Amino acid sequence: MNPLRTGARILADQLRIQGVNHVFCRFAPELEGLLGALGETGGIRVVAARHNAAAAEMAIAYARLTGQPGVALVAAGAPMLQAAGALHHARQRGLPLALIAVQKALDPFPVPSTGMDAATADANPDDRVRNWAGHVTPWTKWAAGADDADRLPNLVSLGFQTASGGHPGPIVLAVTEAALTQASATGNGRCRPAILPAPSDMQIASLRRALGQAQRPVVVVGGTGGNRSTLDNLRAFVDANLLPVACVPGGQDEFDNRHPHYIGDTAMPGCRARIGSADLVLALGIAWRRIGTAGGPEPESGDAASQVLVQAHPAIEFLYAGGADLAIHTGMPQLAARLAMMTPIERPPWATSAAEGHAALHAWRARPAIPEVADASPLAPWRILLDLRDALPDDAIVCGGSGIAAVWLERFFPYRGPATQIAPPDDSPGSAVAAAVSAKIIAPDKTVVCVCRTDDLVAGAPELATAMEYAAGTLFVVFHDRSGAEGDPAPPGARLHGPDPVALIGAHGGWGIRVTDANDFPAALADALTHARTQRSPALVEINASFRTR
Template sequence: MRHGGKILADQLAIQGVKRVFSVPGESFLAALDGLYESGIQNVVCRQEGGAAMMAEAYGKLTGKPGVLFVTRGPGATNAAAGIHVAKQDSTPMVVFVGQIARGHRDREAFQEMDYRAVFGTMAKWAAEVDQTDRLPEYISRAFHVAMSGRPGPVVLALPEDMLSAMCDVPDLPAVAASVGAVSEAQLGAVRSMLETARRPLVVVGGSGWSTDAARDLERFAQAHNLPVAATFRRQDFMDNRHPNYAGDLGVGMNPKLAQRLQDADLLLVLGSRLGDIATGGYELLDPARPGARIVHVHPDPDELGRVFRPDLGIAVKAPELLAHLADDPSRGDAAWSGWTEAARADYEAWGLPKETPGDVKMEEIVRWLSNRLDDGAIITNGAGNYAAFVHRYFTFKGYGEQVAPTSGSMGYGFPAAISAKLEHPDQPVICFAGDGCFQMTCNEFSTAVQHGANVVVIVVNNGRYGTIRMHQEKTYPGRVSGTDLVNPDFAALARAYGGHGETVLTSAQFEGAFERAMAAGVPAVIEVKLDPEVLSTGMTVSETRAMGEKARG
């Protein structure tokens, strides 16, 4: 006989779970008791949003579901921010939510919520476990659903009386690995489409990739001399130093790459949903109008034809298809050789630093950091104009080096960095965060200290919500409203938490500050104070305002 919390913990161990993230609550005390002697690390966080982002980052890094425990009501709603990231980023995740006792339902008891309704459109599956003896069944299904097709989050609500009840029930074995189903007909169809192309472009994205998949992509691209573009915040899917890498289709993308996307006569889309960011708000590619031929490879058949009509749709995991295509004979003399060389030249020119005003120049700092860090260093970030410097000037050298939200969630970078450091303690983990972005989850600094996650956070301080200010200046030039910030001393804040903190006022000071932060042996913050005029890699406040005034007048 075991109580439900012990059954749950035993089932997680069988599924191979080594670490969970949580903020404790009285609604799942039995689960906490089950974890007590389970051997599963419980990373206790300070707020459910940060905990959810840590779990999501774990799923992104490993390809296995990140596991999250939160309490009912406010705990669950706080966690929604990270669950939304998992949804939009196609990241496997299993969320356990404490729930009121079953006998109190439908009376709006303390913190009562209907989690099927709350998370019904945000999760792949949301359910409530009513019977203790069905816990193994529900948990098995949760892990299957989280990883099947297009991966994503699953939410299971656990009534507290169900969880504390005793039961004798057998465990179920772990989720079995799925077998790829790539056919010769599918491979032949892709080859036939390539044979008639003159300006092909490979577009990669989605989830479920690996180091082997990245190598297969390089082999395939090199053998056929194909240009490869990564979608938003998937830049680590291919070594950026590779001669076939052409840049990223993200926010603030290279205008020449945007034009190349429009000029392509064949798009080989591997894993990506080909959403609004990659297509410039559906303006570079319009799903309502005929355009380039599209070969769309995605594990979920429901995604094929959902937005863009593919000329060839293949419902398999992109890495599984690549494993076969990578062995194709070389076509080094392909008709598009000049097209590929030009794509690479455009990317290299785009990476040349464009000087920004002020004593601290982020373009110089990011390029220096890119050259300083060895292969395997992990870069995380949240959302904000500061991230454009990372996208444009950092060279990602291998798979797993970029952990960032395609959903554009602020506050993500710091909890993601903590999760990455716990998973890869011997690798440097660097977080870029804006002043507004960092303050959304900086309370997790004590989580980092408690669990020995010695990350380095570069807080880019421009005293404003920069992205919103940029759009504000374009749309309502000169009418500043709701975008200025009064900030703390971030370096002092880090020290108050027991970490290392420094402030950088010139680019020349950054190198020494970074080396000291890396050697500190505790989590560290380097506050970088930007000229308030800087908005992004290419625009200042004055230039953006002038652009807005011209558009209006």
């Protein structure tokens, strides 16, 4: 007979069985029992954040770097809604995230709203918190509730399998306080492997036939999860067939940017033009739509209907939406293995296309679009980012800030290995700071850099306390316009000025230096990297310029 355990201990044991070694949370009284059980289980590090949204973003960074589900703990109600933005980010990026919420009671799942009138709600105040988890289910792959400790092993096993299988994404498990305190003799669940489809022989033959008939093919790749064997197989396929390769913004580390067949990301003008003029697009592992359709790229020349789209993706709903001529329902590891074994196309007519595209990308990155304006600024961002590129090791993890910061990084910073880029999918100030702190905690031996503006730093500043607590020597390169000409983003007629970044990081116990001339940046960067590495605390280089300087 199994020994009696509390529901909290059962849940902690299930997380350990699933291979979890980090969980992220902002402390709340509702989590106290579960946190104590995690401490008893051993092997799981609890990382404390200052905000629920930051804790969830830290869990996403964990998923981005490891390929395994990141775990965030929240209390139900407002804390869960604060973390809801991360569910959206995980869904967009295809990252496995497990959000575990502790609440007082459960109604049937999923329930989008209580449907109670005011009189009923006043008479039953606890009912107001029962359905909070139901509000976030539209953004998840799977949601479930447990009010009985006996259900926890199976639910955790199923939830983690769902988060990792197919197109990875977020799941929500709501657990009642009563379930966590209940004693149960139930056994443990299993760690179930992710379910991924594989391509058929006929589909691979059809893909090769389409490739053999093409004159100007382009491969757009993503969704590898940083799996090295998958990346090696994709590279073998690309090399054997001399194919030009593009990545999507935020996923540039899916393919070595220095590779002679890499032509840029799909937001870059030159790359976009090549995709628009291609007669065959192989969209592998990404959501893609046919050229000329709603949400798809614009045609550059010729008839949009003449372009052939081959799309391979683990989520069948994306295949239905893409309108592909050949849709392949497959996991990326399975597809890449088959492509690497595929007989190459002999004497392809596009043999020089990849080299031409890579040369055009290199020329575009070498200088800004308006050099005479950029040269007039002593701190043009392009010069700073090129120096940063030269100073960082190949395996450095770079977290891009929101908005224009991400745009500049995509253009001027080449990613040289898998799991080296963390980028927010939309304009969400502060998420890059949380992600960078998390990345350094997860990978303490790697260099971690966050490139952002002052508004990003201010929004994520509370997590500098987490960096200090866990000896996370993250480097922040912050563009701060001291002239007052720009200020932080604000509605027309308003001007929001940020604080002094050097003083801000100093107030948290970190170290900062201000740069007013681009010639001084390499030395300042070296000092900051040395401090972050030796003192194991955050360091900051303030660039006295705006990202809008061109």
